[in-house]
Amino acid sequence: MDFAFDARTEELRARLLAFMDEHVYPAEQVAHEQRARLSSPWENPPVVEELKEEARRQGLWNLFLPDAEYGAGLTNLQYAPLAEITGRSPQLAPTATNCAAPDTGNMEVLAQFGDERQKKQWLEPLLAGEIRSAFAMTEPDVASSDATNITTHIRREGDEYVITGRKWYISGAMHPDCTIFIVMGKTDPDGPDIRRQQSMVLVPRDTPGVTVKRAMQVFGYEDHYHGGHAEVVFDEARVPVSNLIGEEGGGFAIAQARLGPGRIHHCMRLIGMAERAIELMCRRAVSREAFGKALAQQGVVQNWIADARVTVEQLRLLVLKTAWMMDTVGNRGAHTEIQAIKIATPRTVVGILDRAIQLHGAGGVSQDFPLAELYAGARTLMLADGPDEVHQRSLARREIKKYL
Template structure:
């Protein structure tokens, strides 16, 4: 295993670091909502269009997609250090490169399973950042960590389509003014085995019967970067057979594909979030004095700095190895490693960010630094790819299987 960046990755890495220094970090202030009384708007600051134009010019566009024609054609191992860099500014950089969730996951799904017509209608505009999308899976009335529970009704309708009735929430992306597509998972075959009951459909956001009921904040943040999180009601929403993604009844498998190898992108970005917090923490302790000595000379601070560095390096190697395994053996063979990093990445990042907040004192809890935002995002990601308890259960079962007597 050689995790050193190859020449192409190194070239992109140098270009991306320059883009971050010259354009992304200077623009961050324009994406902050410091005044709670300020009228709320889901329209992104105009500078985002300028950032995206510059990213295209530098060849930093759609880096997440392994397809050479539509994306950058990078492997997971090649993409990992680049995604880590964007994680240092998670509320600006991924979107600037058209590499932000939930659009990346939806584009991956469309790339893998869409018909040529669906690709032309939905995938191409998404790849060009002319529209955004939402993924509608989680529901308020069931434990959505078990995807077989998803209950939104998809009743057969004349013509071979479905009539959708039910309620979703935490539908990330649906509040963006640019959101045009809802990727909706529902129960279409209620009498089938649990993993054959669901279908995924492509629903226009402005379809009759789609009602955006409200936005949901996460730890006080509205998450404009990802297009917000919406509660949505579907009142007899009619879709034709052309709206079905893949094969009817195979929605569970599609959802797992969406949450599989491509979703380790969150883990890659979490390393960058931890590194940003680490840098801010080190800068802080070298400037502050307590009890007659700089914080950087306090033994307890040394312990935190050392432990943070160890944890970040361990996580980076774990994520890179997982990416390498997916590239060489496939996602199925790397299932244990995928579960493992989905446990360790958000926990590690949250631990480091929390220590950085602590070293900043009361100021660490304010919007004067990105730390509170980073902490909220890291904590939220302990749900976004499935709760850590589910990943622990899956990982433990795979490990115990090796010791079972046959």
């Protein structure tokens, strides 16, 4: 078994690591200071735009998209170590390289299911980083862990679809450059097949009847760099029938196609977050002394660091195996592995970050270190793209089925 990365991956890793050291990490404090002076909290600090220009100049752009016509043409296995690197600075690096959710998933949907007009109007400016987008699926009034529960209604009237419903935690919707929503709702709410009731439509943000009501916080954070998370109301919002993505009744299948890559991308970046936490733990441990000796000499601290290294190495191998399977047998063939990493990675990284916070004492929960914000992001991923329990249920049923 060969665990080495291929030549193209190694070359991109070297360039991306240098980009992080030379540009991204130094920009973290600059961005924090610039944001405090902005007139709107949702604007990008100027240094973010500088990072984007530099990433484009270096060819570190749209690395996530396997379609060579639109993106870098990398396989999941090639992209995995690159996404891990960007995960070390999740607020800046994914945005700087145009590899940030939810735009990544939306670009994948448009590339795979959009027609030529939709690609020209929305995909091309997204690929260029000229606009941002949002994916409107989750609803506050139903258990959205079961996507068939959604109640947003999309009814056809002549040459238009009329959308009515309420969504929340719609990532990216607060960003001033967010100009398009991909909205999932029911075009056939009484249809006999509950997985064919849903459709997806493109809804421009400035459509009459679309109201972004408020920003939703996550553990008190607003996730400014990714455009925040919003509650959005659709009140008889009308769009042309040509804004349908794919076919009527295809929304559920499109959502599953979108979420597969999204889940593994999150897990790739989570490993980078864990690596950043381990680095911070080690630096803290060798620089602080308590009860007459360095923290690095305290047995409990050594155990935390050792356990973190072991679990990260385990997770990385599982994520790489999953990426390889997605490349060789497709998302459906890798369904068990995708669910396994979605279950294992966030909870494990949350544990590592928790120990890192503990090691930093009061500093760990402060704004002076990235740990608290990293923790909030990792903990949220135990809910995002399907809560752990849903994946556990599905995976267990698949395992049990072998013995029936």
